[in-house]
Each structure stands twice: as structure tokens, then as C-alpha cells.
Amino acid sequence: MIAWLALALLLPAATGFVLCSAFWRNSQGLIDWLARLFVGLGVGAGLSSCTFYLGLLTGSRSRTDLLILDSLSLALAKAVSLAMRRFSSAEETRELQVALPRASMTACLLAIPLVVATCIAFRYDIRYAAAHPNGIWDGWAIWTLRARFLFRSGGQWRDAFSSVIGYSHPDYPLFLPATIGRLWTYLQHEARWVPTMLGFFFMLCTVGLAVSSVAILRSKSQALLVGAVLVTTPFFVKLAVSGYAESPLMFFFLATTVLLVMSDSRPQMLVLAGLTAGLAAWTKNEGLLFLVATGTSLTVMAFLTRGWTACFRTASLFVAGVFPIVAVIILFKSQVHVGNWLFEPSLGGGTVLGRITALGRYSTISKGYFGEIWVFGEWEISMVPVLAAYYLLLGRLRGVKQKPGLVTAMGTLAIAFVGYFFVYVITPTELDWQLATSLSRILLQLWPAAVVVFFCLTRTPEEALAVPVGRGSSNR
Amino acid sequence: MKNEEDAPRNRNSVVAEKFIKKPGGDQHGQFSAQQQLGVFLCRIRVAAGLLLLVFACGASTRLLQINTIPKAASAVPDDITLVDSNYAKLRPNLPQGQVVCFVAEPGIPREKALGERWSAQYSLAPNLLIPGEDCEFVIQRTSLGACVSTRSRQTCETFRTEKQ
Numbered sequence: 001m002i003a004w005l006a007l008a009l010l011l012p013a014a015t016g017f018v019l020c021s022a023f024w025r026n027s028q029g030l031i032d033w034l035a036r037l038f039v040g041l042g043v044g045a046g047l048s049s050c051t052f053y054l055g056l057l058t059g060s061r062s063r064t065d066l067l068i069l070d071s072l073s074l075a076l077a078k079a080v081s082l083a084m085r086r087f088s089s090a091e092e093t094r095e096l097q098v099a100l101p102r103a104s105m106t107a108c109l110l111a112i113p114l115v116v117a118t119c120i121a122f123r124y125d126i127r128y129a130a131a132h133p134n135g136i137w138d139g140w141a142i143w144t145l146r147a148r149f150l151f152r153s154g155g156q157w158r159d160a161f162s163s164v165i166g167y168s169h170p171d172y173p174l175f176l177p178a179t180i181g182r183l184w185t186y187l188q189h190e191a192r193w194v195p196t197m198l199g200f201f202f203m204l205c206t207v208g209l210a211v212s213s214v215a216i217l218r219s220k221s222q223a224l225l226v227g228a229v230l231v232t233t234p235f236f237v238k239l240a241v242s243g244y245a246e247s248p249l250m251f252f253f254l255a256t257t258v259l260l261v262m263s264d265s266r267p268q269m270l271v272l273a274g275l276t277a278g279l280a281a282w283t284k285n286e287g288l289l290f291l292v293a294t295g296t297s298l299t300v301m302a303f304l305t306r307g308w309t310a311c312f313r314t315a316s317l318f319v320a321g322v323f324p325i326v327a328v329i330i331l332f333k334s335q336v337h338v339g340n341w342l343f344e345p346s347l348g349g350g351t352v353l354g355r356i357t358a359l360g361r362y363s364t365i366s367k368g369y370f371g372e373i374w375v376f377g378e379w380e381i382s383m384v385p386v387l388a389a390y391y392l393l394l395g396r397l398r399g400v401k402q403k404p405g406l407v408t409a410m411g412t413l414a415i416a417f418v419g420y421f422f423v424y425v426i427t428p429t430e431l432d433w434q435l436a437t438s439l440s441r442i443l444l445q446l447w448p449a450a451v452v453v454f455f456c457l458t459r460t461p462e463e464a465l466a467v468p469v470g471r472g473s474s475n476r
Numbered sequence: 477m478k479n480e481e482d483a484p485r486n487r488n489s490v491v492a493e494k495f496i497k498k499p500g501g502d503q504h505g506q507f508s509a510q511q512q513l514g515v516f517l518c519r520i521r522v523a524a525g526l527l528l529l530v531f532a533c534g535a536s537t538r539l540l541q542i543n544t545i546p547k548a549a550s551a552v553p554d555d556i557t558l559v560d561s562n563y564a565k566l567r568p569n570l571p572q573g574q575v576v577c578f579v580a581e582p583g584i585p586r587e588k589a590l591g592e593r594w595s596a597q598y599s600l601a602p603n604l605l606i607p608g609e610d611c612e613f614v615i616q617r618t619s620l621g622a623c624v625s626t627r628s629r630q631t632c633e634t635f636r637t638e639k640q
Contacts, residue, residue, distance in 0.1 A: 106526070110526075110530075113530060113533070113534065116537070117533060117534075117537045120537050120540050120541050120544075121537075121540060123541075123544055124540045124541075124543070124544045127544050127545040127546075127547065127550045128544075128545060128550075130545075130550040130551065131545045131549065131550040131552070131554060132554050132556075132557075133553075133554075133557055134554070134556045134557055134560060134598075140556055140598050141594055141598060144598070145597065145598050145601055148598070148601040148602070149601050149602050152601060152602045153573055153601075153602040154572075154573070156573040156602060157602075159573060159602055159604055160602075162604055164575070164604045164605070164606055165597060165604065167594065225529060228529070228530070228533045229529070229533065232532075232533040232534075232536040232537050232540070233536065234536055234539055234540050234543070237540060377536075378539075379532070379535075379536045379539070380532075380535035380536045380538065380539040381531075381532040381535045381536070383532060383536075386528055386529060386532040387529075389525070389528055390525045390528060390529050393521045393522070393524055393525035393528070394521070394522060394525045461522050461525075461526060464518065464521070464522045464525075465515075465518060465519060465522055
């Protein structure tokens with residue numbers, strides 16, 4: 001069984017890593033390699049869930065069939081890698097070889113509390129997962145339920161999308177159920193730990209990617225601060241082992257954001273950004289909104305800064321990454337004959353148009369946003385004003401306008417934030433209940449990506465300490 | 477990608493060298509004193525920012541530590557785990573993939589009845605549960621457990637309801 005489990009984990013990991021390496025060339029040492037590994041692990045898991053779904057469609061549901069499909073994916077990734085290597089130029093290689101900054105004393109001092117906080121967060125997660133092995137409400141009632149249908153049903157797996165279980169939102173995409181179902185198929189039994197441990201795995205990938213990417217983009221001390229802020233967000237830690245799809249969704253949002261920021265110096269990263277944005281859409285419907293937000297922000301930014309030609313080139317790279325996943329999503333949506341619940345009439349019979357024109361809803365949602373934004377992380381001391389104060393004390397990075405990738409990432413998060421607001425406007429369920437039960441999760445989805453963007457925009461402690469001659473303390 | 481960090485650090489050390497080499501008193505000295513104050517304030521600001529952030533993170537870590545479920549309590553199955561293991565005994569009595577009727581415990585509120593059906597659905601997938609009695613197989617929830625009834629026979633299981 002352990003051998004099969006190892007195969008189930010290693011094949012997608014290798015596929016994701018090889019595919020990421022195809023577009024993420026010119027490694028700059030261990031940290032760069034780690035960032036690539038974390039993105040690769042998430043991408044590999046996402047792609048393997050797609051192959052599992054395609055296997056269901058074609059009747060290839062046995063463990064051997066899956067093994068063949070996963071091996072084919074790995075071979076395909078290797079082929080893409082070889083093809084990309086042919087196109088890479090020696091000039092590009094020289095341009096990107098930049099030494100990473102050494103760790104400062106600040107970084108060494110920050111590492112200790114981060115390690116302690118991480119150990120406490122892990123202990124919390126392990127105990128929580130032991131107490132709730134099936135996860136909590138949405139986890140088992142939506143995601144694991146569907147995984148059980150996929151695993152137990154044999155040829156009748158489409159029952160998972162029956163309107164009889166309409167409460168479980170049959171139109172939700174399949175990333176999480178397919179990943180759980182795939183691992184169960186490899187193990188040949190329903191290991192109860194799989195859903196919660198998947199969430200834990202994605203939490204690790206999220207923290208790992210956030211830390212390694214900020215270490216590359218800014219500094220090691222800044223990276224440790226990002227890690228500390230994430231692992232000390234209690235709701236982030238708790239939700240990871242609740243069986244919810246938020247954990248992988250946060251990872252894909254973060255990966256897309258990081259890749260957008262990195263695309264300034266490596267444009268081919270946009271293909272990977274498209275892939276991770278597509279996988280976000282394959283994880284939850286909120287991911288579809290994020291995909292649209294990313295596409296919009298990217299094309300608008302490219303057009304405004306570099307004109308039509310660059311806009312077309314940027315959009316092409318992004319679409320090349322998005323396309324395979326969107327094709328799977330379209331295939332899935334065409335199979336499910338249950339409409340999106342957001343567009344259904346409300347309990348009182350109100351239409352979408354009626355809800356859009358009800359001004360009272362805007363006020364209710366604004367109040368909900370304003371009330372929740374300070375507390376959604378379930379912190380002891382709200383991190384939002386703390387980060388605002390930190391920004392004022394350390395100052396902002398100069399030359400942000402020369403970093404279109406960073407501006408694009410900020411635009412993406414802003415569009416998604418506003419987009420969520422309008423999703424609440426059209427939601428057919430009772431608004432107060434909907435806000436109370438989902439807004440904290442919705443805000444948390446954007447949190448890791450927002451934290452990374454925040455620390456990319458803020459000066460590192462080392463930069464803030466460096467006072468240029470003649471400017472005194474007012475240097476900001 | 478990120479190589480500008482070494483430059484500011486060098487600049488800082490240049491400033492520091494100036495303080496050491498040119499003490500206050502002359503024109504250069506007055507300039508250095510102003511700079512010294514600037515560097516001091518800057519250090520205070522950075523230290524304050526870092527302390528604030530570390531303190532806030534520490535407070536939330538403490539909260540996580542306090543809220544960690546004790547080892548003994550984490551071994552006790554939660555409600556859905558209990559329900560799941562109870563219904564697992566009834567699963568062999570149901571036909572694979574068939575629609576099955578579900579009758580909630582009589583007299584309980586509608587919302588609780590819905591919750592009962594949904595948790596039963598989780599356990600009994602891939603059978604689809606519909607409310608009512610007009611099916612070949614009917615699951616009847618009772619105060620003691622649940623029964624699977626067909627026209628010819630009835631199989632009942634007593635549910636373990638207390639957390640042990």
C-alpha cells in the first residue's frame with residue numbers, strides 16, 4: 001500500500017515539477033528551486049485531478065488505468081520541457097543569473113519565532129484533524145461526499161451531480177473530490193485522513209511558496225515575516241484541516257499572484273500563471289472570478305504600459321496556460337445539468353435584476369465587509385491595522401511603477417475583492433445568513449496572496465535602515 | 477531579480493563610517509549629528525515596526541496554543557464520525573447506486589430532519605436519499621437508531637449516540 005501511495009504522490013509531483021521547470025528556467029539556487037517545487041507540487045496535484053476526471057469520462061477507473069494516465073501526463077510534461085528547452089536562448093540565461101541577497105541578522109533573529117509558531121500551528125492542525133477526521137460541515141457535506149460518489153459509484157459516478165443532492169452544489173468544480181477520489185483509488189480504500197491531510201499539504205505549500213517567493217523577490221527577513229503572518233492566522237491554520245476547498249484555492253491564488261510578480265523578469269511565467277489561475281477555477285467557482293480578474297488586470301496593464309502588441313503577447317502566454325484547464329472545466333460544466341445557484345430566484349421570488357437594483361443590499365454587504373475585514377483571521381490582535389502601522393513605520397518600496405507584474409497582481413486582488421462584493425449582491429439566499437457563514441472564508445481566500453503583495457510593496461527592514469546621505473529620517 | 481538590497485546596506489555603512497570619522501563641532505560634524513539623529517530615529521521606527529508585528533503574531537500564536545484540542549479530547553469521535561460509523565453498518569443492506577427513501581425521526585424540527593438526511597446521505601453514498609416512503613428501500617430513523625425496510629423484511633441497527 002505504501003508503494004502505491006508513494007506512486008500516487010510522486011507521479012503528480014514529478015509531473016508538476018517538470019512542467020514548471022519548462023517555464024521556470026535558470027534556477028538561482030536553493031530558494032528558487034524550492035519556490036519552483038512548491039508551485040510544481042500544486043500544479044501536479046491539479047493536473048492529476050484533471051486526468052482522474054478524464055479517466056472517469058473514458059471509463060478508465062482502475063488503479064492500473066490511473067497509473068498509465070499519470071505516467072502519460074509525466075511523459076507529456078517532459079515533452080513540453082524538452083520543447084521549451086529548444087526555444088530558450090543563451091542570452092536570457094545570462095540575463096537572469098542574479099545572486100540572492102545573504103541573510104541578515106534580522107533574518108536570523110526572525111527565524112526562531114517563526115519556527116516556534118510553525119510548530120504550534122502544526123500541533124493545532126494535527127489535534128484538530130484527529131478530533132474531526134471527516135472535516136467540518138462543508139468539508140464532508142460537499143467535497144468528501146462527492147469524492148465518495150466518484151470512488152464508490154463505479155459507472156454511476158454522475159449521480160454525484162444529481163439534483164437530489166442539490167444542497168451540495170453539484171455545479172462546484174471537481175478538483176478536491178477528484179484528488180481525494182484519485183488517492184483512494186490508488187490506496188483501494190477510503191482512508192479517512194486523505195481529505196484533511198490534503199488541506200494540510202496545501203497549507204504547507206502555501207506557506208512554503210509565500211516564504212520562498214518573497215525571499216527571491218525581496219529579502220530573507222521579509223520572507224520570514226510573511227511566513228510568520230500566515231502561520232499565526234488562526235483561521236488559516238484551522239481551515240486547512242477542515243476538509244474545505246479553501247486551502248488549495250488559497251494556494252492557487254497565491255501561486256498565480258507570485259507568478260504574475262515574477263513575470264516582470266521572466267515573461268514565460270505567464271503560462272504558469274495561466275495554469276494556476278485555471279486550476280483555481282477548477283477548485284471552486286470563486287476561482288472563475290479570480291481567473292477573469294487575472295485576465296482583465298493582465299491585459300489592461302499590458303495595454304496601458306506597453307501597447308497593443310505587448311498586450312496581445314501577454315494575453316497569448318496567459319491563455320496558453322489557461323486553455324487546457326478551461327477545456328476540462330467546460331467539459332465538466334457541460335456534463336452537469338444543474339445551473340449555478342447564484343442565478344436562481346431567491347426564496348421570495350426575487351430575480352437577479354431585482355437583487356441588483358435593491359440598494360439596501362449594497363449597504364448590508366458594505367457593513368458586512370467593514371465589520372469582517374478586521375476579524376476574519378480570528379486573530380488575537382487584528383493583523384490588518386498592525387500591517388497598516390508596519391507599512392507606515394517601514395515605508396513603501398520605491399519604483400513600484402517599474403514593476404508591472406506587481407501592479408497587475410494588485411489589480412487582480414482588487415478586482416476579485418470587488419467581484420466578491422457583487423456576487424453577494426446577486427446571491428439568492430438570505431443575505432445576512434450568507435454573509436455570516438461565508439464572508440470570513442471569502443476574505444481568507446485572498447489573504448496569503450494579499451500578504452505576499454503587501455510585503456513586496458513594503459520596504460525590507462534592511463532597506464528601511466539604510467538612510468541615504470542628506471535625507472535624514474524622512475526617507476520614505 | 478533582487479540585488480538592490482546590498483546597495484542600501486553599503487550606503488548605510490558609509491553613513492556609519494562618517495559618524496565615526498567626523499565627530500561633531502565643525503560643519504561636517506553638525507551634518508553628521510543630524511544624520512546620526514536620522515539613523516537613530518530610523519532604527520527606532522524599524523524596531524517598533526518589527527516588534528509590533530512580532531508581538532501581534534505572538535499573541536495569535538498564544539491563542540492557537542490555548543485553543544489546541546487536548547490529546548484526550550481529540551481521540552473522541554465528533555458527531556459526523558459517529559453518525560458515519562453507525563450508518564456504515566446499514567450500507568450492506570442497500571442496493572448499490574439505487575434511490576432510497578429516508579424518513580427522519582418523528583417529531584423532530586424540520587431543520588434537524590434535514591441535517592439527519594444530509595448526514596445519512598454522506599454515509600450512504602452512492603445511494604441517493606430522497607425524503608418520503610415511496611421507494612423499494614426505506615430508511616426509517618428512530619430514537620434508538622435506524623432501520624432499512626423493504627416489502628419483505630426490516631433490518632435495524634441501534635446507533636451509538638454518546639461520545640466515548
